[in-house]
Amino acid sequence: xxxxxxxxxxxxxxxxxxxxxxxxxxxxxxxxxxxxxxxxxxxxxxxxxxxxxxxxxxxxxxxxxxxxxxxxxxxxxxxxxxxxxxxxxxxxxxxxxxxxxxxxxxxxxxxxxxxxxxxxxxxxxxxxxxxxxxxxxxxxxxxxxxxxxxxxxxxxxxxxxxxxxxxxxxxxxxxxxxxxxxxx
Amino acid sequence: xxxxxxxxxxxxxxxxxxxxxxxxxxxxxxxxxxxxxxxxxxxxxxxxxxxxxxxxxxxxxxxxxxxxxxxxxxxxxxxxxxxxxxxxxxxxxxxxxxxxxxxxxxxxxxxxxxxxxxxxxxxxxxxxxxxxxxxxxxxxxxxxxxxxxxxxxxxxxxxxxxxxxxxxxxxxxxxxxxxxxxxx
Numbered sequence: 001x002x003x004x005x006x007x008x009x010x011x012x013x014x015x016x017x018x019x020x021x022x023x024x025x026x027x028x029x030x031x032x033x034x035x036x037x038x039x040x041x042x043x044x045x046x047x048x049x050x051x052x053x054x055x056x057x058x059x060x061x062x063x064x065x066x067x068x069x070x071x072x073x074x075x076x077x078x079x080x081x082x083x084x085x086x087x088x089x090x091x092x093x094x095x096x097x098x099x100x101x102x103x104x105x106x107x108x109x110x111x112x113x114x115x116x117x118x119x120x121x122x123x124x125x126x127x128x129x130x131x132x133x134x135x136x137x138x139x140x141x142x143x144x145x146x147x148x149x150x151x152x153x154x155x156x157x158x159x160x161x162x163x164x165x166x167x168x169x170x171x172x173x174x175x176x177x178x179x180x181x182x183x184x
Numbered sequence: 185x186x187x188x189x190x191x192x193x194x195x196x197x198x199x200x201x202x203x204x205x206x207x208x209x210x211x212x213x214x215x216x217x218x219x220x221x222x223x224x225x226x227x228x229x230x231x232x233x234x235x236x237x238x239x240x241x242x243x244x245x246x247x248x249x250x251x252x253x254x255x256x257x258x259x260x261x262x263x264x265x266x267x268x269x270x271x272x273x274x275x276x277x278x279x280x281x282x283x284x285x286x287x288x289x290x291x292x293x294x295x296x297x298x299x300x301x302x303x304x305x306x307x308x309x310x311x312x313x314x315x316x317x318x319x320x321x322x323x324x325x326x327x328x329x330x331x332x333x334x335x336x337x338x339x340x341x342x343x344x345x346x347x348x349x350x351x352x353x354x355x356x357x358x359x360x361x362x363x364x365x366x367x368x
Contacts, residue, residue: 002321039321040224056319061245064287103248106286135240135319137186137223 002040003057003131005088005143006033008050013086013180021164023092023174026051032088032180034145040136053090055131055143062106067116076124083127083147084182087156089175090140097171098134113166122159125152140174186224187241187315189272189327190217192234197270197364205348207276207358210235216272216364218329224320237274239315239327246290251300260308267311267331268366271340273359274324281355282318297350306343309336324358 007015007026011033018028027048040054060068076083097105109115119128127147134141148156160177163169191199191210195217202212211232224238244252260267281289293299303312311331318325332340344361347353 056321058319059282060286063285065285068285098243101247101249101252102244102286102290132319135242135316137240 001036001038001056002054003143004035004037004040004052004054005145006035006050006052007031007178008033012183014183015178016181017177017179019177021175021177022172026176026178031183032178053133053138053140053143054136055133055138055140056136057129058132061132062109063116067120070120071116071123074120074123076127078127078129078145078147080127080147080149082149085148085150085153085156086180086182087146087160088143088178088180089146089160090143091172092139092141092174093171094173108168108171113163113168115163115166115168118162119159122155125149126156126159185220185222185240186238186320187327188219188221188224188236188238189329190219190234190236191215191362192217196367198367199362200365201361201363203361205359205361206356210360210362215367216362237317237322237324237327238320239317239322239324240320241313242316245316246293247300251304254304255300255307258304258307260311262311262313262329262331264311264331264333266333269332269334269337269340270364270366271330271344272327272362272364273330273344274327275356276323276325276358277355278357292352292355297347297352299347299350299352302346303343306339309333310340310343 007018007029009029009031011031013032013034015030015032018026020026027050029050063071100108110117125148129145131143131145132141133143146156191202191213193213193215195215197216197218199214199216202210204210211234213234247255284292294301309332313329315327315329316325317327330340
């Protein structure tokens, strides 16, 4: 199942911030719609007034058994009534990252950067869903979607700042940070 | 870059065997064509006289640093003049496999099933390329393509038999084995 994020004129999420963190940004548009479909939507013609990206909620690539159990125990589902704030953070990593072996990537991701354990700290307040898109020929490698209640914004900012301060993050070559509010 | 395998009436590879190893097979067709494209070809209408499958030659998912170096040192490229025999082996693994954590999958794949070290034994005689397709919404999870000179057929048969005797293989729920010869 593919999840497609369409930035444009319409959609239930209002875009309140659209920031190019590293590399090229995304066109400034007012709204976002998220849809699911069994086949991938082909990229539309390039547009300066809209954009789309798509990914797949796939199996875990680094998470180990004990971590998987902790995540399952602590995590919250998407779509909670109170979670009216969201962030859409698409990322592309460098060729150097993808040329590493599995154990080298795991070492950087968790042993050195504590990606999984840092994220665990903010569960269940900040719900998180990762979508993979590197193998789909998309411009980004991953899309991460976060949902939280407005009062948990400080915790979310802390999580994002933590992840951007890691060794893993030095392999990021493009990142956009889109913040959203559910329209009334 | 997507690699598409089309079984049908035309193509440089002659299909000499098409065997359903586990689960549903593929329609009997005489020829195979392999093409590469930057976008994925949408599945055509279902046909009883042709089939297609597509995948991506992606980054390694289990291989560790020392193994990666050994593979790089021993492996042969595709397209060697003498490698006129080939095998196309698409596989789908069970939901139970994909629900395992990364360390559990690595444990079964290598520590228990010696997938990587067994395959290394047959390099450079048997060239091998893995294509990932689970995230593409394809009917298979992987496509493995092997190329070898006809005189190395016994080594290839030994490799295939070894992999089918492993614990990892008990997670395979669909496998088709297509053998090919380059047309004169």
